[in-house]
Amino acid sequence: MNVLTYLSTNATTVTAIKDAILALAGVTTALVAVVGLNSWRRELHGKTEYETARNLIRTTYKLREAFDDARQPLVMGGEFPSGYIKANDELENAKAWAYVFHARWAPIAQVLDEFDIAALEAEALWADPIRNKAKELRSTLRVLRVAMEAYIANEQSGGEDFRSDRDFARQIRSEVFAPRDSHDNALSQRFRTAVEGIESEVRPKLKRR
Helix, strand or coil: CCHHHHHHHCHHHHHHHHHHHHHHHHHHHHHHHHHHHHHHHHHHHHHHHHHHHHHHHHHHHHHHHHHHHHCCCCCCHHHCCCCCCCCCCHHHHHHHHHHHHHHHHHHHHHHHHHHHHHHHHHHHHHCHHHHHHHHHHHHHHHHHHHHHHHHHHHHHCCCHHHHHCHHHHHHHHHHHCCCCCCCCCHHHHHHHHHHHHHHHHHHHHHHCC
């Protein structure tokens, strides 16, 4: 029996074999597509985590620099308003220090906006751990902001706030001013610990790249 005769007499069998082959090919294609889609999803998720981690650590380090700059103990004459001369006018002194601290705080405020966006993106991926670490960093910055306001209020009182409570005076001064990389300043240590907390969450994501 030649091939043509076999095919003509067994058309049903041939059709069934053909359908089976086509079905198998379809299943194989579907499996390849699923595997490819899952691989793409993993790659996309990994890329998203990496970019989110990179943005968060970048803004964290920028905040660290702005924080250190804002607390430099040496206040240059050029930081005060033009023409200002320290006098017995408590209100003018308070305004002058408010001018200084406003300028020192401005870079922090600018970077803080970037940090908040990056932290929210990270929170969407990693939830509570990063939320709590970011909250602690913001809390440390609020301490500095409140201390600056207390320093201005003391100037407005003619120094009476600090004279009446020496411990309060020491605390506020230590929070407002500290050398860069100070190792014995409580607020500096708290800020570094907050930064390290974020690093501990972010670095494993950066290594997965």
